[in-house]
Each structure stands twice: as C-alpha cells, then as structure tokens.
Amino acid sequence: MIAARPLYWAVGPRAPSRKIELLLTSIRKVVLVGLSVAAVAACSSSPKADPVWAGSTQGLDSSAAATPEATGGAAAAAPVVKPSGSPSASAKSGTTAEATTTATNVKYAFPVIGNSSYGHTHHDYPATDVMTACGHTFVAVTSGVVLYTKTTDTWTAKANLGATRGGLSVAILGDDGVRYYGSHLSSIASGIKPGVRVKVGQTLGKTGKTGDASACHLHFGISPPCARGSDWWNQRGVLFPWPYLDSWKAGGAKSPVAAVKAWKAKNGCPTGPTVDK
Numbered sequence: 001m002i003a004a005r006p007l008y009w010a011v012g013p014r015a016p017s018r019k020i021e022l023l024l025t026s027i028r029k030v031v032l033v034g035l036s037v038a039a040v041a042a043c044s045s046s047p048k049a050d051p052v053w054a055g056s057t058q059g060l061d062s063s064a065a066a067t068p069e070a071t072g073g074a075a076a077a078a079p080v081v082k083p084s085g086s087p088s089a090s091a092k093s094g095t096t097a098e099a100t101t102t103a104t105n106v107k108y109a110f111p112v113i114g115n116s117s118y119g120h121t122h123h124d125y126p127a128t129d130v131m132t133a134c135g136h137t138f139v140a141v142t143s144g145v146v147l148y149t150k151t152t153d154t155w156t157a158k159a160n161l162g163a164t165r166g167g168l169s170v171a172i173l174g175d176d177g178v179r180y181y182g183s184h185l186s187s188i189a190s191g192i193k194p195g196v197r198v199k200v201g202q203t204l205g206k207t208g209k210t211g212d213a214s215a216c217h218l219h220f221g222i223s224p225p226c227a228r229g230s231d232w233w234n235q236r237g238v239l240f241p242w243p244y245l246d247s248w249k250a251g252g253a254k255s256p257v258a259a260v261k262a263w264k265a266k267n268g269c270p271t272g273p274t275v276d277k
Contacts, residue, residue: 124276127237134216144174148229167211226269233273
C-alpha cells in the first residue's frame, strides 16, 4: 500500500511551490467558467411547458384551435355575433320582412274535403252552396283567427229568424283581412272557438243540414269583417265565392281581397239586411 503524499510530489520533489499554486488557480478558473456557462445556458433555454389537458388549445395554431373535429362540432354551431351599427334599423328591417312574408305567402284551400259540387248562383244574395254529403270535412280556407261560432241549432220554421238560419256555423278572419263563413254544419271541431288561431286546411267542422236546410251542404260566404257575427246579414255573404272556389279547387291562390275592399268602399258596413230578412 502506497502512503498518500503531498500534491507537490506528483510533479517532483524539487518543483517550485509557486508553479503548483499557479496550476491549482488555473484549475479553479476552468471549473468556475464551466459552471457559469451552464448557468447561462439554463436561463436562456425555454421553460418546461405546462401539461396540455384534453380540450386545451395550448400549442395549437389559432386557426386550428376551434375546428369542429377538435370541439365536437361546437365551433361550427356557435354563431358569430357582429355588432350592428344601427340596432333600430335592423329591428325595423326584420319587422318589414316579416310583414312582407305574411302578406305575400297567403295560401288558400277548398273548404270541403270529399266529393262536392256547386253552382254560380244563389238565391237572394251572393253566396255559394257547396253540395256534399253530411259528415264531410269543412276546413279553414286560409290561415287566420276564429271570429264566431254557433254551437247549437236554434232555428225553427215558425220563427225563421235570419240569425239562426245557418244552424251550426263558424266564421274566421283570414290573415288576408277577409271574413270566411261556413254554415249548416253537423258538428264543430273540438277547440274551435272565437280567438283560436287556425291554419289553412285545418278542420273546423263537419258538413250537415242544421238550420234552414233540407239537404246536406255547406253554405259558404265571403265578406268584410264588419262585426264578430252579430251582423249575420253581412257574414252570410256579400259577393259570389265561386270564382275563388274554382281557383282553390284547382290548387290556385286567387284572392278575394281586392273585391272585398272594393265592395266595402262602395257599401260600407250595412246595419241591417235589405233582402231575405
């Protein structure tokens, strides 16, 4: 076993002590420089990234961060809201568009589902009797609101009151501003009552022969909405419906609006019957 000896023996017994000190100083400098370089390198490197959790957009390009694939379609479904420079103008535009849609998209339907026939004449006043079997479906000829219903048949031949001649009946105010009336029904559909909104083609009742009727048929009348049924002499009809029935039966959309407006401009709203009282 070799005993440990002082460091200067490694360079010889006669090596000057000054040289040994210089050698040790050089070694210390090299070590310090190495440590300094390592420290600088550590400070200049990028810090360790935080964990990327499921659904995170960390490390993703902003254009790819919200793809439908990455978000289960949520990004595609979310609307992009852009501030409007004139909210009131937008609201006005929406209202106008809605009103235009309502005015230009009025649809019509023939009032009876089932075999039927009708003529171009009517006794005493303008209307149409659509001849059909009892129990056929009477439908709304256009969308609108129910104005009037008579749910009981109170007509008697002895009294023969004009207000009761129609028997069971329904009148609606169409979205086009025209009143449409059907009478002599055998029944009125459940839920059909004043104030209820109906759609074109919706069932209003079943055809029959209530009131002053000797055969099954639908009495159909067109008039301006002068009152809510109390003006039976107007409600029963003021102009002939057959030109419009011809169109609706063929799938057309001929509108009575202009004719009804012209009639009212000329006649106003009569306060009592002048014929077939």
